[in-house]
Amino acid sequence: MQEKKKKGNLLVRFLGNEKYQFLTIPLFAILISLLVGAVVLLLLGKNPLDAYVNLLQGSGILPKAKYAGGKSMLTDFFSFMDCWTPMIFASLSVAVALKTGLFNIGVSGQMLAAGFITTITVGYSTLSAPIAKPLVILVAAVVGALVGGLIGFLKYRFNINEVVSSIMLNYIIEYVVGFFINTRYVNPISRQSQTVSSEARLTLSGTKIGDLKFDIPLGIILAVIVVIIVKYIFDRTVLGYELKAVGSNQKASRYAGIPVGKNMILAMMISGLLAGLAGASYYLGYYASIQPKVLSSTGFDAIAVAILGHSNPVGILGSSFLINIISKGSTYMSSSLGVDAEIASVITGLILLFAACDMYIRYRVDKAKENLDKKSERRESHE
Amino acid sequence: MNNVIIDGLSFALPLFIMAIGGIYSERSGVTNLALEGLQGFGAFTGALVAYMLMQFTSVDSSAVYYVALLFAMIGGMIFSLLHALLCVRFKANQVISGVVINILAMALTAFLTKVINRSVFGTPSDKFDLGVSARWTVPGLSKIPVLGAVFTNIYPFEVVILVLAFVAWYLLYKTRFGLHVRACGDNPHAVDAAGIDVAKVRVKAVMMSGALSGLAGISFAYSISAKFSSSIYVGYGYLAIAGLIFGNWKILPTLGACLLFGFAKSGGYQIVQNLGLPSSYSDLIMILPYVATLLLLMLFSKHNQAPRALGEIYDKGKR
Numbered sequence: 206m207q208e209k210k211k212k213g214n215l216l217v218r219f220l221g222n223e224k225y226q227f228l229t230i231p232l233f234a235i236l237i238s239l240l241v242g243a244v245v246l247l248l249l250g251k252n253p254l255d256a257y258v259n260l261l262q263g264s265g266i267l268p269k270a271k272y273a274g275g276k277s278m279l280t281d282f283f284s285f286m287d288c289w290t291p292m293i294f295a296s297l298s299v300a301v302a303l304k305t306g307l308f309n310i311g312v313s314g315q316m317l318a319a320g321f322i323t324t325i326t327v328g329y330s331t332l333s334a335p336i337a338k339p340l341v342i343l344v345a346a347v348v349g350a351l352v353g354g355l356i357g358f359l360k361y362r363f364n365i366n367e368v369v370s371s372i373m374l375n376y377i378i379e380y381v382v383g384f385f386i387n388t389r390y391v392n393p394i395s396r397q398s399q400t401v402s403s404e405a406r407l408t409l410s411g412t413k414i415g416d417l418k419f420d421i422p423l424g425i426i427l428a429v430i431v432v433i434i435v436k437y438i439f440d441r442t443v444l445g446y447e448l449k450a451v452g453s454n455q456k457a458s459r460y461a462g463i464p465v466g467k468n469m470i471l472a473m474m475i476s477g478l479l480a481g482l483a484g485a486s487y488y489l490g491y492y493a494s495i496q497p498k499v500l501s502s503t504g505f506d507a508i509a510v511a512i513l514g515h516s517n518p519v520g521i522l523g524s525s526f527l528i529n530i531i532s533k534g535s536t537y538m539s540s541s542l543g544v545d546a547e548i549a550s551v552i553t554g555l556i557l558l559f560a561a562c563d564m565y566i567r568y569r570v571d572k573a574k575e576n577l578d579k580k581s582e583r584r585e586s587h588e
Numbered sequence: 589m590n591n592v593i594i595d596g597l598s599f600a601l602p603l604f605i606m607a608i609g610g611i612y613s614e615r616s617g618v619t620n621l622a623l624e625g626l627q628g629f630g631a632f633t634g635a636l637v638a639y640m641l642m643q644f645t646s647v648d649s650s651a652v653y654y655v656a657l658l659f660a661m662i663g664g665m666i667f668s669l670l671h672a673l674l675c676v677r678f679k680a681n682q683v684i685s686g687v688v689i690n691i692l693a694m695a696l697t698a699f700l701t702k703v704i705n706r707s708v709f710g711t712p713s714d715k716f717d718l719g720v721s722a723r724w725t726v727p728g729l730s731k732i733p734v735l736g737a738v739f740t741n742i743y744p745f746e747v748v749i750l751v752l753a754f755v756a757w758y759l760l761y762k763t764r765f766g767l768h769v770r771a772c773g774d775n776p777h778a779v780d781a782a783g784i785d786v787a788k789v790r791v792k793a794v795m796m797s798g799a800l801s802g803l804a805g806i807s808f809a810y811s812i813s814a815k816f817s818s819s820i821y822v823g824y825g826y827l828a829i830a831g832l833i834f835g836n837w838k839i840l841p842t843l844g845a846c847l848l849f850g851f852a853k854s855g856g857y858q859i860v861q862n863l864g865l866p867s868s869y870s871d872l873i874m875i876l877p878y879v880a881t882l883l884l885l886m887l888f889s890k891h892n893q894a895p896r897a898l899g900e901i902y903d904k905g906k907r
Contacts, residue, residue: 554692
């Protein structure tokens with residue numbers, strides 16, 4: 206009994222340290238969800254530990270028992286990074302909007318619009334690599350920013366809730382792009398759009414180094430740079446300050462002379478720009494073609510990642526790494542353990558659920574900590 | 589013309605009942621983006637029960653249908669408790685909670701459908717086949733020109749929805765409970781001062797939205813898609829939200845908005861068919877309800893007045 210109480214105290218002390226709460230509380234949420242996931246796996250008669258090790262193996266973080274020719278742990282990790290890149294951009298996109306008090310649920314649609322326009326303009330051109338690759342990034346960024354800006358404009362000018370308008374745009378983009386792919390750009394065998402030229406693609410696919418074949422994602426370098434830029438904007442610039450001010454209290458910002466409408470449109474443009482980059486690294490990087498009439502789940506998972514990372518660019522780097530392990534590793538887990546790959550999205554959903562409760566967890570921890578403090582004070586006064 | 593009315597109604601009415609659910613929740617002050625997930629989870633429970641009855645018993649198929657409707661409402665209601673728990677008790681951000689619940693519902697139902705199909709029914713399938721329910725035609729009335737289409741080929745759920753919609757309207761505008769719900773969304777402090785538990789009213793309102801969304805979900809599953817699968821998540825929940833915002837959080841104008849969506853969709857299909865266009869053009873028609881929503885919101889959003897305390901966590905100590 207005494208022992209148990211002590212452990213409880215330790216947990217409260219650990220979680221109650223305000224200096225590290227930004228890290229400990231999300232970790233606690235992840236831990237609970239992994240435990241719940243483990244219970245589900247146990248109910249299915251699988252060893253949860255095996256499952257989680259499989260996830261890491263599938264992501265190239267732990268070595269697998271055997272590899273096919275041209276593959277190794279390192280090539281797995283490179284393809285993990287390939288998949289990670291769009292996730293970083295997409296989560297940054299959600300985070301920028303969240304910081305300004307906007308909820309960009311249209312990241313997937315913006316990704317698709319940017320990916321599609323870039324594919325048909327640059328992806329199908331005969332430009333050489335040094336011109337095509339920067340052009341891909343530029344075109345995608347502009348298209349994304351325009352779509353995002355439209356959502357911001359609709360909110361500012363017509364008072365249309367950004368959640369509703371971005372969802373409407375998601376569907377419009379999905380069907381219109383699907384229509385054009387199916388009628389003009391479809392590859393009849395794969396039922397996807399024609400693949401883009403390797404000059405334009407941001408991933409150097411199948412690069413041979415020694416015996417190994419690597420998929421080298423060039424976008425990851427850009428992603429890390431963008432993380433730093435976004436962090437700089439929010440920490441050090443007037444723009445970042447104004448965006449945050451609008452996000453925390455619109456009335457106070459207006460009173461202080463900050464143009465709320467302009468900042469909202471600006472935030473949605475930046476958010477859309479980042480979503481555009483996510484689209485480029487997804488449809489002209491990780492993949493080289495577009496599946497018609499499907500929105501990628503990346504834009505929705507990105508919401509989870511951004512919340513989990515507390516909309517902090519560096520936090521997002523960590524949380525996207527984790528969520529990506531679960532989604533990327535699930536294919537290997539399902540083949541080696543015989544569990545449905547869908548369990549991975551269930552675990553992601555659970556992580557989200559507990560991450561959404563972080564205010565409550567924090568509140569409970571603070572309460573418990575207060576009680577502890579009172580108790581120890583009383584004990585001291587007795588002595 | 590007849591087809592436009594028949595198909596339009598069978599699409600608009602489920603949207604309408606879901607939007608009423610949303611109105612309850614939002615009028616009580618809880619933003620509800622979770623409608624999409626709630627209708628999916630409701631449809632899942634209803635379809636599961638119906639499929640089990642069909643596989644293991646020889647119950648009459650129309651009885652199965654009504655049991656499915658009932659369980660869909662129960663399923664939606666139970667799942668909505670999660671949203672209520674997060675928003676009311678745990679004081680989470682309501683928009684985030686809604687989106688999380690949608691993601692979780694999608695993942696959970698896809699996973700469970702596969703697992704249950706394999707372990708209970710012994711088939712590797714990711715859907716429950718339901719078929720399309722029987723349809724009614726009112727003799728006599730259906731012979732009236734043009735308007736007769738309203739009484740032709742009615743799905744039973746359309747009647748259920750109309751009855752429930754009337755009950756919901758009465759409850760919201762003519763009873764004490766309805767007044768409490770509406771007051772909670774505008775001035776929860778006054779409600780609290782009057783000695784009524786704000787949290788309780790809000791939880792009830794959210795449960796109501798869960799039950800009504802579940803009914804909408806199973807209606808889609810029994811008509812348009814004829815099965816339960818992950819294809820149930822095509823954004824009708826969000827469309828319902830657009831409908832209720834367009835309807836200014838009031839039940840009757842919302843009916844108008846939903847009818848408009850329904851007729852925009854069925855009318856568009858009819859045009860594609862009449863012009864003899866290839867089927868890929870139906871993709872372009874699919875965007876009509878969404879484009880219509882955006883345009884109409886542009887025209888009417890400016891004057892919309894959302895419930896004043898919408899999305900705000902109720903804090904007793906706040907003034």
